[in-house]
Amino acid sequence: MMKLTRAAILSVGDELLGGRTINTNAAYMAQRLTDAGFLVVATDTVGDDEFAIADSLKSLAGRADTVVVTGGLGPTPDDVTREALAGAAGKLLVPDRALRAQVMEKAGGKAPRRNARMARVPDGAVILPNPVGMAAGLRVEMGGTPVYALPGVPLELEAIFEQSVLPDMKATFAGTKPMPSRVLRVFGLREAEVAEKLGELLDRARDPVVGVTVRDGIITITITGASAEQRAAEIRKKLDRHVFGEGDQTLAGVVLDAMKERGLTLALAESITGGMLASLVVDQPGASEVLKGSIVAYVPEAKHELLDVPKTVLSKAGTVSEETALRMARAARKKLSADVGIATTGVAGPDLDERGTPTGRGFVAVVGPKGEKVEKVSCRGDRNAVRRRFAWIALDLLRHRLLG
């Protein structure tokens, strides 16, 4: 029998309220908590205002079994989460000697008065060590409800959340079990095409529940319920080779793993993606086993100077052409002595190229032991979206080549 433990998240920070900052912390924790079987019932955001924080904490503690609050634990006067937490829990804010010594040591003795604020905690709070920064996390009981306070710096938050908060929550709410769930990652179909193919499987009243979200052209299908695994297999069949991975897998990660398995190395020649394709691959640990390098030939003459594309090809076929893409991929492969070469060329906008090619048009080429392949690309969006789209398409083209 599964027990549902309700969790709530409160994010603190004036900057989160103007609509210009994306709150990645709340999304990170919500996902981790959901995956661990907690039911996230609310994610709230308030400014750096002691009373607003205290009011929200009280409201959330009334509706959830446990609360995580992030932000406002730094040394500056607008960091008031400690005060709010003490107020809401009806506790005094007291100095913690051991914590103070740690903070001073980490600060190298600098700004002692300011940093001393970080060592004042609500009476009875448990200190949650911060392995990567100065501000410690706190665990405070608010009328029987455990409330965890974490710094807002993502790296510090994630470290304390994984090391202290999640294990403590699991121990405190021992009956909590993850609801079986599967996540499929899909590329190469539109959201409406996926909806068409899945049909009535998407009805909210069905068990398991199937949700579809799309971001940057990559579709995530979440299947939650006792029979999630069978349903995932059924959906995989319907969407076939468009499913590139599961869970948190990325296109770059999947391609890198497939290359590693086959002992293949990769070289890139980038124009429109301008280093983004290399960066996506390099971001995977162990990338150096596969990626030798990338030649980012951004201006037309660099395609000649660095990639030996003849000037006549550039002037006749054009920099954005099938032939240029192929020659770029071949040259990168050869110069870096790699098994596979990939190239991208196209128009990212807002301006057209010298021939009036519209934004979003271009080519990606893959050259390797199985032969050569060029794909024409036509997509919409702003500069960044177009460039990302070209990178996904290049990786997906390589994935299909590797899989047969």
Add this chain to the structure above:
Amino acid sequence: MMKLTRAAILSVGDELLGGRTINTNAAYMAQRLTDAGFLVVATDTVGDDEFAIADSLKSLAGRADTVVVTGGLGPTPDDVTREALAGAAGKLLVPDRALRAQVMEKAGGKAPRRNARMARVPDGAVILPNPVGMAAGLRVEMGGTPVYALPGVPLELEAIFEQSVLPDMKATFAGTKPMPSRVLRVFGLREAEVAEKLGELLDRARDPVVGVTVRDGIITITITGASAEQRAAEIRKKLDRHVFGEGDQTLAGVVLDAMKERGLTLALAESITGGMLASLVVDQPGASEVLKGSIVAYVPEAKHELLDVPKTVLSKAGTVSEETALRMARAARKKLSADVGIATTGVAGPDLDERGTPTGRGFVAVVGPKGEKVEKVSCRGDRNAVRRRFAWIALDLLRHRLLG
């Protein structure tokens, strides 16, 4: 005299709580409200639960002068915002004949029972027409606080928000005027160092209010209040050359503009940043006027093959060395016939390099008409954070060279 009107936003929907869906509606409205002079004091999210919605509405109405709630106005059984709103306002849910006729007409007579739910409104509610969909918006008074309810579909929400909600809010709170504000962007100082330099300017009780946030090592200082401009000038003086821009400016954008102004071109040689540096520059419109290209020499042998770093230098000084960084920058500059060359080399982790150099260590080099400069880098974080840090440091080094 400026009057601060406090606004709160409540988003309703189970799908918003799992951490996999980004709530763009709340960000959109928060930005529009902030720009119109409203002080957004809270943005909360709850699931499709009548009581959770009602509780949140009451909590927000107690802390804000006006509330917008989005989502849960559709025809399916999990759409319960109407019921929650009526309950929180202590009003009966009554059928609205005119609205019912409209909904039926829009639905073409389909599913009359299901759609009839959308014509039941809290007694006394003002109907806000939906020009692009079926679910109408509502304006309900909750103990004197105007509460606006909008459908969650972004296109419909934006249409009703612009056409009805924002004009009604401005009329209701006629004294509301945009608050003068300035944003400064800072690199090269830690948050605590900024706090130290700004001292009591950060006191929350002072006018204008000065807020400090940090993300990926870039610090944003927001100054809000009647004398924001003077205070911004004062802070600029204190932080001096560490202030690289204002508003939404990025390091890459500032550097690109400075290069353009001076008519200088740029070539990159990237190892640890692996194309990220090029990608940051290419992401700026008009990048092709400045950036010629980037040679991403990721594996050691590529530094020899593509950038002519002698094998003896790679084996004696090492791939992560001052000499290798300098030679990489010089080669990129020469091969791409650019005015300025930049290079990055270092260890991104999780593994050490062949000499046991720890994660986060490395060098960035800038080579140009004003001479050569290498900076030793030592930073912490995960693979992605370390790589981003190297990219910022390289751009900032170039910025300082350009400015003096």
